[in-house]
Amino acid sequence: MPEGHTLHRLARIHRDRFVGAPVRVSSPQGRFTDGARLVDGRVLERSEAVGKHLLHYYDTDVIVHVHLGIYGTFTEQRVPMEPPRGQVRMRMTGDHVGTDLRGPTACEVVDESAVAALFARLGPDPLRADADPERAWTRISKSATPIGALLMDQKVLAGVGNVYRAEVLFRHGVHPLRPGRRLTQAEWDAMWVDLVELMTVGVSAGGIVVVRPEHDHGDPAYVEGKPRTYVYRRTGRACRVCGAAVAQSVLQGRNLFWCPGCQQD
The missing domain is CATH 1.10.8.50 (Helicase, Ruva Protein; domain 3)
Known part of the structure; x- marks a missing residue:
């Protein structure tokens, strides 16, 4: 299972490549179709990690929570992207780069209360400035x-x-x-x-x-x-x-x- 540094690195990459602009989001596999519909075309405002969890905050107060688990991976390619291969749970596409998420334990839309509950049940994260x-x-x-x-x-x-x-x-x-x-x-x-x-x-x-x-x-x-x-x-x-x-x-x-x-x- 990826350790915390991997999720913080992903948060930083997504912050650099997607934050501040509208992002096209789809679910070629179909298991995240409803969630993708809620954020497709919206501006990604923030990307952060806590522990082994990745959080994407959109301008509609919708948050996408990802936990990679044992098998989850993000793979990137330049735009225009090739047709999806394999079980792509979530595809994010920006102006120049896109990324495909495969095999996560969790990929879901949550609200602020769910995020607060997540933070409450986790111990301090050595990679967060607010850790105690x-x-x-x-x-x-x-x-x-x-x-x-x-x-x-x-x-x-x-x-x-x-x-x-x-x-x-x-x-x-x-x-x-x-x-x-x-x-x-x-x-x-x-x-x-x-x-x-x-x-x-x-x-x-x-x-x-x-x-x-x-x-x-x-x-x-x-x-x-x-x-x-x-x-x-x-x-x-x-x-x-x-x-x-x-x-x-x-x-x-x-x-x-x-x-x-x-x-x-």
């Missing part, structure tokens, strides 16, 4: 749940997925199974600052860059073309810092990666 990390700390500091699970709980912290979870815990030497209430506030504050910096880089780079320059060598990335990671999808390989074999287990249905040498409980 104390909200997350209040929950973490009282919880017996492992910090590795809390970081993935969107009600605690919005936008962090499995890669950022594994990597920020490694970077701060925190074992993923340590209960949240055993984390110190100094550790949390440092992790929050790091997440803000790392995810901001992710928005600009279009990828998750987490390995410090002095460690960016040795084994290649887990997928060709991606930046290296410290522990994510490196099970059994030597830690880039201490040489211990990277460990793996499952926590709440998601793969968990850590270094037994650098992240001792």
Whole structure:
């Protein structure tokens, strides 16, 4: 599933390419026909993200909410666009560029009250200027749940997925199974600052860059073309810092990666 930096990057791209002008919106697949009709030809006034959610605000007080889920993707092409291929849930076309949305978990028209409810149920987003990390700390500091699970709980912290979870815990030497209430506030504050910096880089780079320059060598990335990671999808390989074999287990249905040498409980 795309992590929060991907949605913020999309929000920025759509802001640059569509905001401030009328946008043609259709649903070639047919599953968003009624929603597309409400915004087709209207001016897109704002594009923003919160956590793993994308929001398009139109001049009629109508908001389109998109959650990509596991399979959702946006693909772009120049205008005039080719005929839609595959299951295109939503097609947006501007003066020069268009984009097709395929496979999202959600693509729906909502109102301000629904957006307010969305923000209320999400934890602070490290990529938003209005985020309050104390909200997350209040929950973490009282919880017996492992910090590795809390970081993935969107009600605690919005936008962090499995890669950022594994990597920020490694970077701060925190074992993923340590209960949240055993984390110190100094550790949390440092992790929050790091997440803000790392995810901001992710928005600009279009990828998750987490390995410090002095460690960016040795084994290649887990997928060709991606930046290296410290522990994510490196099970059994030597830690880039201490040489211990990277460990793996499952926590709440998601793969968990850590270094037994650098992240001792």
